[in-house]
Amino acid sequence: MTELDTRLSKLLQGRKEKNRYRSLKEYDTSSSSALVDFSSNDYLSLTSSTPLRESFLARLASTPSIFGSTGSRLLSGCTSSHSSLEKRFEEFFNSPSALLFNSGWDANVSFFATVPQPNDWVIYDELVHASVHSGLRSSRVPVERRIPFNHNDPESIEIVLRGITKEGSSNDKSTVFFAMESLYSMDGDFSPLPSLLDVIERYIPRERQCVVLDEAHSTGVYGDNGRGIGYALGEEGGFDIGDRRKRGKGRIDVRLMTFGKAVGCSGAVLLCSPTVRSFLINFARPLIFSTALPHSTIISLECVWDVLQSEEGDQRRQNLMSISTYIHTLLEQLLSRTPSDILHLPPDPIIPFATSPSSSLPTKPGSPILGLLTPSPHALSTFLLEKGFIVRPVVPPTVPPGGERVRICLRAGMTKEVIDGLVVALGDWVDIRLAAKNEVRAKL
Structure with missing residues (x-):
């Protein structure tokens, strides 16, 4: 190993010790795979459009x-x-x-x-x-x-x-x-x-x-x-x-x-x-x-x-907004029983614009991005991957310390059944964490 490699390895080790180490990962998201990708920015699902x-x-x-x-x-x-x-x-x-x-x-x-x-x-x-x-x-x-x-x-x-x-x-x-x-x-x-x-x-x-x-x-x-x-x-x-x-x-x-x-x-x-x-x-x-x-x-x-600029584009935007509304409704129910030190959303975003009456979008469109804050983003990401969902962790320096999270990105082609599955998996994670907290309290 050269002197350069030695110095760089020490810096990389510091990243690992702070849980900030990054690496490239490949996931099979083909139609034959059981994995559902919630990390993609392909909001309108255009990359999979046959037409x-x-x-x-x-x-x-x-x-x-x-x-x-x-x-x-x-x-x-x-x-x-x-x-x-x-x-x-x-x-x-x-x-x-x-x-x-x-x-x-x-x-x-x-x-x-x-x-x-x-x-x-x-x-x-x-x-x-x-x-x-x-x-x-x-x-x-x-x-x-x-x-x-x-x-x-x-x-x-x-x-x-x-x-x-x-x-x-x-x-x-x-x-x-x-x-x-x-x-x-x-x-x-x-x-x-x-x-x-x-x-x-x-x-x-x-x-x-x-x-x-x-x-x-x-x-x-x-x-x-x-x-x-x-x-x-x-x-x-x-x-x-x-x-x-x-x-x-x-x-x-x-x-x-x-x-x-x-x-x-x-x-x-x-x-x-x-x-x-x-x-x-x-x-x-x-x-x-x-x-x-x-x-x-x-x-x-x-x-x-x-x-x-076509009707298909309007339909895709409408589907994305519908999925956004649906997942927010489910998460509100889950997070209402979840301590914020396990999982929580940032404050509700202000929507500074409304669509025109002729638009196919809701009057107040939602966001296709959700940042679920948690002190254990890597562990949650691994847990969700085991359940079949690709949800990536985001840690400092990308976000400020204390802003650690997993980020959920929605796509127009997602079904409500897929959203249901993700929220159920998140609920399982919450239950495991709650049980661990209760066990610790019982020992005190």
Whole structure:
């Protein structure tokens, strides 16, 4: 073993001792397997859609180029297929422009590493995605001008804004960037966007704001045809572009839509102004030095968006919301008899938007993500796996100490019988833990 391996092994051992060690695991989730996957972000069950598969294969058969894009977007990788998909996203999401990225990570890192300038401020939700932090660490914004606010807390962001406006002068030309998500992936809670935007509007002039909304977990699921929560709120856009604007001007300037979750593919699109798009093309290293998305991915995205804009897409969203309501009802019954130090849910999320009367979704849609907090996430995950359910543990540093949990992710294709089985298994776990606690008390 080399000296490097020895040093790294010691660091890995520290992770193991803290129950934070990670490893890659493979699970058989084929139709012949007894395992049910509750860890997948495939919220709409599109990866197993037979009609989508058939549509994709048919389009592949009729398309000359289906393999790699052969280069970065600045070299040979900017094809008419890539540009056409970006135009489709501009129209679909009601955005002045769109720029494709290979992943949501690349898009966030690209934006926050390059767009905010040294005299600007970046105000961010304390639980915003790690990619935002990685981008900021590469940016020229000083550490003291990057300020978190308490998760989903309008009062906290107001305190931050009071502080920075007190420091500023009347001729301050700096931009204040705001980084937040529409749906957070650990608790499955929604951002109270209207309240946060109202606070921002009171303290920062509109021309100095840049609100950046990460919609990774809401793309395809919420809003008309899956256009996202920013769209559902009527806050998308933020730019005047003449007769192309179909709705009123919103307060969200930049939206990130990713394709690796409910969309069932890979890649991402950043919805922004034409100027921001051009700036990223010139300065964003992950974009400049990465091979563009392959043609097969572009074709798959076109096929998926055909589904998202169809009755099938509406039905899948409706099924997902129905399953979400059902499991919450069952868990309420179970947790009402369960001590919180064994298992509990975070506080009920505030739903900051309602669907339109014409939407197929409930008036107040639920979340496909549930974080079940427990001091024994690894043991619970192992127990559930033995019962046939893949439910992964989430531990620090992914979540703060004390926030250990197992995370349940729902999919549109799940049946109520499968949900029943999971909740029964959770009930068995609770009973075992209660019996152990009672045994300890009896010995005292």
